[in-house]
Amino acid sequence: MIEWSAEDLMIRDAVRGWIDAEVRPRLDALDSGELPPYGLLRDLFRTFGMDEMARQSFQARLARERDGGGTGGADADPGEDRPGGDPAMGMLPVIELCKVAPGLVSAMGVSLGLAAGTIMKRGDLEQKRRWGLDLLTLDKIGAWAITEPGSGSDAFGGMQATARRDGDDYVLNGSKTFITNGPHADTIVFYCKLDDGRDPRDREILTFVLDRGMPGLEQSRPLRKMGLHSSPTGELFLNDVRAGEDRLLRSGSGSGRDSARQNFVTERAGVAAMALGVIEECLRLSVDYARKRELWGRPIGDFQLIQLKLAKMEVARLNVQNLVFRHIEMARKGRTPTLAEASAMKLYAAQAASEVAMEAVQLFGGNGYMSEYRVEQLARDAKSFQIYAGTDEIQVTHIARDLLSR
Incomplete structure (x- = not known):
């Protein structure tokens, strides 16, 4: 590929027109943090039919998995649920949005690529039905929580958040920081270590799906930061949050x-x-x-x-x-x-x-x-x-x- 196709350019120009009409006039409100980005992102999806394309792709994927035609696990094609199918369709809105408000792309990318992507790769059929579709259509907003105040680049080794077995459930404790969409997320993919008595650096990493409003889960107000003001970033605090096996992502290969x-x-x-x-x-x-x-x-x-x-x-x-x-x-x-x-x-x-x-x-x-x-x-x-x-x-x-x- 050495240049955009004629069809690509038509899509680009249509997206550019929508941005000029809907995003540029609201840029000051977005950059001040006064206007959260999610209404605009949902309008983008509705305007270009990306929500319906995601819905159709989701239903087709689940039908294949239900019939044994695909694993949907960790090795599945990461672009399988991309709105529009062709990866160029996913890239062009990103490029055009970043010309005006890169934070919109951060908010959208974390919700779709990381939160929804993890559930669609690691979740079983019921978990995908429960959380996947709402995230892929942006009906709900997702966050992907791995970074902690004391870990930074040592995301795994320095991780302090824990999951302790208590009967049939897990009890989650810990905090996360620099979490994109954290203040507004409806669904949170949360990484922590199994508290099993081993050396902390050797413990198994578990992945849970949490919902806004669960007892013991606190989502902070947006943090003030240097840039990307149109992408709300926050902290998460977990104090004895109870999560059942139904919230643990175990499907697919790997850990x-x-x-x-x-x-x-x-x-x-x-x-x-x-x-x-x-x-x-x-x-x-x-x-x-x-x-x-x-x-x-x-x-x-x-x-x-x-x-x-x-x-x-x-x-x-x-x-x-x-x-x-x-x-x-x-x-x-x-x-x-x-x-x-x-x-x-x-x-x-x-x-x-x-x-x-x-x-x-x-x-x-x-x-x-x-x-x-x-x-x-x-x-x-x-x-x-x-x-x-x-x-x-x-x-x-x-x-x-x-x-x-x-």
């Missing part, structure tokens, strides 16, 4: 650790599409500004240092676009990136987006530091790409370990 690692791949590969949206918008705004802004009687685009900035932005755009195209082709062939491949994609794309956005601020000068000029918001939002889903430093570790193990 809770394997489930989380597969989601890291999904999340990291998706950052490339998010980064492309930021880069394309920063480049568009910068080219337009370089043509109109004059210095010493000349457009600043006439000066070589400005031209160098624009040229580097275009190089970054081409490189990240090629990563996105490669990911689409892999998905069409049923291949999932390895953890190292996904880490490489995220490392390069995240750094490129952050660098392009900061160069756009520099090109705009004093105007670039003002919120009136959109590059200021995009620079704040792009920085998050280098932190969430694993920091740059963690991506380097995963890539290097893969190289050294060959």
Whole structure:
């Protein structure tokens, strides 16, 4: 794949039109945190029939599994339930939304790709019926809770949240932080360690599905943060939350650790599409500004240092676009990136987006530091790409370990 098809471009333009009409006028309210993103995301799904496509795909998948035609387990095609089927259909809204409000994509991606994705890979038929469809259609919002205040990049080893057996149930305790959709989530996929007396670092990782309002479960108000204000982030506190076996995800091959690692791949590969949206918008705004802004009687685009900035932005755009195209082709062939491949994609794309956005601020000068000029918001939002889903430093570790193990 070297370019978007005519059909892709039609979809892109339709999504772009919806964003211009529905998102841009509400951008200030989204960036201030005054307006949660979920109403807009549901409208996006309804407008383009993505909810109905997800519903049809869900019913077809469950019918196959019920008839023995598919396992639906951890090794199932991660794109099987993607609205629209073709991975390009999933990528284009991500790219276009990230040109305006990347936080919308974070909120949507966690609910669909991580929360719903985990349930659809690890859940049994009843669990998928109970929670999967509502998440895939965005009728309900999901959160994926693994990060803790004291663990950070050491997500598994440093995990302190526990599940203790008590009769037929489990009793869950612990806290999670930096949880996307945490304040508003209806459904929470919660990772913790089985309290079985073994050394904490060796304990089994369990995955539970929790619902808003369960006794002992507290969801914080949105946290204040540097960027991605259109994506509510919060904390979770569990104090003796009782969860039955029906809430434990056990289907499919592998463990809770394997489930989380597969989601890291999904999340990291998706950052490339998010980064492309930021880069394309920063480049568009910068080219337009370089043509109109004059210095010493000349457009600043006439000066070589400005031209160098624009040229580097275009190089970054081409490189990240090629990563996105490669990911689409892999998905069409049923291949999932390895953890190292996904880490490489995220490392390069995240750094490129952050660098392009900061160069756009520099090109705009004093105007670039003002919120009136959109590059200021995009620079704040792009920085998050280098932190969430694993920091740059963690991506380097995963890539290097893969190289050294060959």
